[in-house]
Amino acid sequence: MKTILVKKRRVLAPEEFFALLQKTPVISAVKSAEALEQQLETTSDIVFILFGDILSIPATVARIKDAGKIAMVHLDLIEGLSAREIAVDFLWENTRADGILSTKANLIKHAKLLGFLTIQRFFVLDSMALLNIEKQFPLDHADAVEILPGVMPKIINKIAHITKKPVIAGGLISDTEDIQNALKAGAIAVSTSNPELLQGMRNC
Secondary structure, X not given: OOOOOOOOOOOOOHHXXXXXXHOOOEXXXXXXXXHHHHHHOOOOOEEEEOOOEOOOHHHHHHHHHHOOOEEEEEHHHOEOOOOOHHHHHHHHHHOOOXXXXXXXXXXXXXXXXXXXXXXXXXXXXXXXXXXXXXXXXXXXXXXXXXXXXXXXXXXXXXXXXXXXXXXXXXXOOOOXXXXXXXXXXXXXXXXXXXXXXXXXXXXX
């Protein structure tokens, strides 16, 4: 296994992250090593890492950081890392990641205590799920929330009005119309794995 030198990180303050989200309306969501290099060439300053395992994640994060971008690891999707606080500790000690995404509030809380940027991810599958999401606000330990799927303008608008956190829309974003509808509904940004949508979208 290749040794990755972990440099001392400077994590953005929440207000700096908010400002970066405002000027990065389309966030790159990378689902494979093959897609990584292509997506690093896009205009997106933020990369969501949605693949990998405990052995590969340090190198993946390093590649993104070396490209001058913010690396956010979706902790739930990294093979070999459990849904426990020690997994967050591993990322902090062994990678240069800027932050994490997770559906698990305990991991978000622990990550924030360490100093990571944090994004709480929610799947809005039905009205009951929406009600359960609303009960979890104000989400003190999350810097932002991501709502999936991201093609529900009315739901995005509702959540944007009941939380003071920046709202990101992700999942099923297929064209520029989906992006524009999400942003008009109140999302500060959208995440997508489609490289075509990531090119030249800074001024959406």
